[in-house]
Amino acid sequence: xxxxxxxxxxxxxxxxxxxxxxxxxxxxxxxxxxxxxxxxxxxxxxxxxxxxxxxxxxxxxxxxxxxxxxxxxxxxxxxxxxxxxxxxxxxxxxxxxxxxxxxxxxxxxxxxxxxxxxxxxxxxxxxxxxxxxxxxxxxxxxxxxxxxxxxxxxxxxxxxxxxxxxxxxxxxxxxxxxxxxxxxxxxxxxxxxxxxxxxxxxxxxxxxxxxxxxxxxxxxxxxxxxxxxxxxxxxxxxxxxxxxxxxxxxxxxxxxxxxxxxxxxxxxxxxxxxxxxxxxxxxxxxxxxxxxxxxxxxxxxxxxxxxxxxxxxxxxxxxxxxxxxxxxxxxxxxxxxxxxxxxxxxxxxxxxxxxxxxxxxxxxxxxxxxxxxxxxxxxxxxxxxxxxxxxxxxxxx
Numbered sequence: 001x002x003x004x005x006x007x008x009x010x011x012x013x014x015x016x017x018x019x020x021x022x023x024x025x026x027x028x029x030x031x032x033x034x035x036x037x038x039x040x041x042x043x044x045x046x047x048x049x050x051x052x053x054x055x056x057x058x059x060x061x062x063x064x065x066x067x068x069x070x071x072x073x074x075x076x077x078x079x080x081x082x083x084x085x086x087x088x089x090x091x092x093x094x095x096x097x098x099x100x101x102x103x104x105x106x107x108x109x110x111x112x113x114x115x116x117x118x119x120x121x122x123x124x125x126x127x128x129x130x131x132x133x134x135x136x137x138x139x140x141x142x143x144x145x146x147x148x149x150x151x152x153x154x155x156x157x158x159x160x161x162x163x164x165x166x167x168x169x170x171x172x173x174x175x176x177x178x179x180x181x182x183x184x185x186x187x188x189x190x191x192x193x194x195x196x197x198x199x200x201x202x203x204x205x206x207x208x209x210x211x212x213x214x215x216x217x218x219x220x221x222x223x224x225x226x227x228x229x230x231x232x233x234x235x236x237x238x239x240x241x242x243x244x245x246x247x248x249x250x251x252x253x254x255x256x257x258x259x260x261x262x263x264x265x266x267x268x269x270x271x272x273x274x275x276x277x278x279x280x281x282x283x284x285x286x287x288x289x290x291x292x293x294x295x296x297x298x299x300x301x302x303x304x305x306x307x308x309x310x311x312x313x314x315x316x317x318x319x320x321x322x323x324x325x326x327x328x329x330x331x332x333x334x335x336x337x338x339x340x341x342x343x344x345x346x347x348x349x350x351x352x353x354x355x356x357x358x359x360x361x362x363x364x365x366x367x368x369x370x371x372x373x374x375x376x377x378x379x380x381x382x383x384x385x386x387x388x389x390x391x392x393x394x395x396x397x
Contacts, residue, residue: 112394114212120157122385125162158203192222203249214238217238221246224274245283249273250291251309286361372393374390374392
């Protein structure tokens, strides 16, 4: 029989609120990964695994969220200049090839520039446990090699979902091993964990190069003056060389937009006030998961998400007020028509088909924007439902 066309009501039911999915993921406390079920037999003695019958011409399945691209695929990206969306196995990619792929510039004069990376890791424990192992390499090794290849002066992390006491955690944990390794390679850690849910919610951190320009910051701030935001450890700012750099994991307006009013009427005005303060005190480069797709081209489908948290008119207008106050969306100002996302829904396996949102930003006052040397999205980096973004600025002194 002929298949009936979907009714508008049916289509509406099929368009699930993606920000509700994001909120569900955000509300999940961090927890240890369970052991693999591979090889575990059912009561009838079978493994319980189902295999598809072999076909002569079976279409190669795209790697799903969190999987790593093989070295030959990376080489193809380098050769053809293809923009990668899938995560790359960085332990297999040399720094030279990585730089060739992304056009990274080398700034050799020490402490005259600073490279800042922002990355929503969606739980540091999970990030370092995702991506699986590939030919003997582990996800944490991939993370470490990514950091060493990028060589940032400050790596800001959002949504760490880990208490300060457990970051690094117990000596047997992956975060402990990874962060101890980072410390041995010249990085220190500044953590701002949530004071609720045992720290396993929200939270921010900075991995800072000890001998870099922000290695000994003149000031460190972890609050903005809103109790709920401060309890959730959503903000972290550093000042050095007369320059502020800050990150925020902006509150999601939530399922049913239950936190929308608090966000646009309380949080956004307060953040604009903070940015103005930092701008007047030397300049500010502000980054993080700002939880808004400001432009129509910053989301895969603007028309169907007008009432979705992260793309409502109210959130977009609040963001625009920041721009109207004299701040610059650093990446968009240099890429006015480019479509590139930084978030893909994990639940819908949206990354292989690049069905995403641009939620991660660098925002600068006009003077700091003049210091920007480079800004990029690292869309090929796995381990999270977000990708890292990078920005290199020259320093004033």
